[in-house]
Amino acid sequence: QVKLQESGPGLVKTSETLSLTCTVSGASMNNYYWSWIRQPPGKGVEWIGYVHVSGTTSYSPSLKSRLTMSVDTSKNQFSLKVSSVTAADSAIYYCARGNYLHGVEVWGQGITVTVSS
Amino acid sequence: DIVLTQSPGTLSLSPGERATLSCRASQRISSDYLAWYQQKPGQAPRLLIYGASSRATGIPDRFSGSGSGTDFTLTVSRLEPEDFAVYYCHQYSRSLWTFGQGTKVEIK
Numbered sequence: 001q002v003k004l005q006e007s008g009p010g011l012v013k014t015s016e017t018l019s020l021t022c023t024v025s026g027a028s029m030n031n032y033y034w035s036w037i038r039q040p041p042g043k044g045v046e047w048i049g050y051v052h053v054s055g056t057t058s059y060s061p062s063l064k065s066r067l068t069m070s071v072d073t074s075k076n077q078f079s080l081k082v083s084s085v086t087a088a089d090s091a092i093y094y095c096a097r098g099n100y101l102h103g104v105e106v107w108g109q110g111i112t113v114t115v116s117s
Numbered sequence: 118d119i120v121l122t123q124s125p126g127t128l129s130l131s132p133g134e135r136a137t138l139s140c141r142a143s144q145r146i147s148s149d150y151l152a153w154y155q156q157k158p159g160q161a162p163r164l165l166i167y168g169a170s171s172r173a174t175g176i177p178d179r180f181s182g183s184g185s186g187t188d189f190t191l192t193v194s195r196l197e198p199e200d201f202a203v204y205y206c207h208q209y210s211r212s213l214w215t216f217g218q219g220t221k222v223e224i225k
Contacts, residue, residue: 035214044218045156045162045216045219046216047214047216050214058212058214060118061213098209098214100150101168102152102164102167102168102173103150103152103164103167103207104152104164104207104209105164105167105173107161107162108161109161
């Protein structure tokens with residue numbers, strides 16, 4: 001059974017870079033689109049983007065200029081970097097596995113990130 | 118990118134009633150790449166329906182999805198107490214994936 005676990009700092013300073021890692025266990029990383037999704041407090045979910053093991057990425061247009069996603073299959077991990085963060089980037093960040101059959105099909109438990117000066 | 122608009126924002130119903138949730142896309146979604154999720158407080162969303170009408174593993178048959186093109190519907194035939202939650206639709210038909218803003222199903 002595949003499990004995803006987010007890790008990273010829970011507090012990031014304004015204007016700095018938010019960095020998160022997702023560790024995948026119980027399944028190969030091949031043939032899936034490894035996604036990041038976030039949810040600001042009390043609001044809906046927002047798709048951030050995905051990375052494929054081939055290196056293909058797709059990013060939300062509203063965040064694209066500040067995003068970097070990568071995958072490390074040797075560690076069974078993928079990562080997210082968001083630069084120049086503001087308070088509007090405070091949210092629960094979920095990592096997830098997706099494909100073009102099910103969409104986003106497996107979610108991590110989420111990690112709360114707060115941006116503050 | 119494709120914008121998904123869900124309606125209503127909130128649905129107030131009693132247990133045993135039928136819930137009908139709508140998701141409208143700003144552009145046609147090819148091959149029914151439309152999914153539905155349920156989210157309860159403090160939990161990650163859970164996949165209910167994919168491909169517009171296929172139930173995910175372990176999802177009760179009181180949940181059903183329908184629709185095509187730009188108009189999609191999630192129906193819960195008889196609401197159980199555990200079904201009161203927020204529901205999201207999600208399109209994955211092109212490389213830019215998006216979610217709707219959600220419909221809250223609350224106890225009347």
